[in-house]
Amino acid sequence: MSGSVVKAAQPSRGERSRAGSLTFVLCSVPSDSHMWNLVALQLLIEEMGHRVVNLGACTSVPLVIETSRAERPHCVVVSTVNGLGCIDGAGLITALRAEPDLATLPVVIGGKLGLRGTSDTDPTSELRQLGYDGVFPVAESAEKALAGFRAFVAATLERAR
Numbered sequence: 001m002s003g004s005v006v007k008a009a010q011p012s013r014g015e016r017s018r019a020g021s022l023t024f025v026l027c028s029v030p031s032d033s034h035m036w037n038l039v040a041l042q043l044l045i046e047e048m049g050h051r052v053v054n055l056g057a058c059t060s061v062p063l064v065i066e067t068s069r070a071e072r073p074h075c076v077v078v079s080t081v082n083g084l085g086c087i088d089g090a091g092l093i094t095a096l097r098a099e100p101d102l103a104t105l106p107v108v109i110g111g112k113l114g115l116r117g118t119s120d121t122d123p124t125s126e127l128r129q130l131g132y133d134g135v136f137p138v139a140e141s142a143e144k145a146l147a148g149f150r151a152f153v154a155a156t157l158e159r160a161r
């Protein structure tokens with residue numbers, strides 16, 4: 001889903017959030033070809049009343065950086081389930097935080113982040129230290145991860161108002 005990014009005049013973040021809607025860039029990591037996780041999350045976020053720019057599976061890091069600049073989203077949501085989230089997800093947040101204009105952009109990650117499903121060491125604290133604002137592993141419970149994400153979205157909306 002790559003392509004040229006159109007730099008048209010856009011409403012400011014404040015103008016968009018006053019309209020009741022946040023913008024989310026939804027992506028995966030370069031190694032991950034799973035796509036139904038992205039479809040499900042797009043529907044979930046849209047059902048909450050927000051706009052989603054879904055970059056699809058096997059998302060390249062440069063595309064996430066380019067789209068974050070073009071869309072100026074309220075949050076980037078990284079979804080990954082192939083087990084390499086702790087490695088590829090670490091690379092993505094390190095690259096984003098190295099860009100001065102994206103250093104404070106809210107970015108969260110969730111899904112099946114480790115290689116062995118429920119038996120992995122929880123990578124949450126490591127990913128948070130690298131710069132993620134929220135980490136939502138489904139290893140313990142998908143419901144808990146989604147509830148945590150919903151609470152994060154609600155708090156983001158509150159901050160944007």
Ligand code: B12
Nearest residue numbers: 032033034035036037040079082083110111112117136149
């Ligand atoms: C379909 C499938 C595939 C298809 C994908 C087709 C496609 N284009 O989508 C194919 C066959 C290509 C595939 C390949 C592989 N797969 Co696969 N695959 C699956 C399977 C059976 C279903 C995934 C699915 O569509 N689920 C439906 C969606 C809606 O659910 P979900 O993905 O879990 O997403 C939800 C939650 O995880 C959560 N969530 C996800 N992201 C985020 C983010 C946030 C912020 C939040 C809050 C929540 C959240 O919310 C989502 C919506 O409810 C799962 C097993 C399973 N039952 O989950 C394995 C599975 C994901 N695959 C697995 C593996 C290992 C692989 C391969 C490495 C296998 C191999 N050796 O080649 C490759 C990797 C390919 C790659 N490069 O990524 C493992 C991952 C292990 C782990 N992480 O613990 C699983 C879990 C199977 C297993 N039990 O071992 N796979």
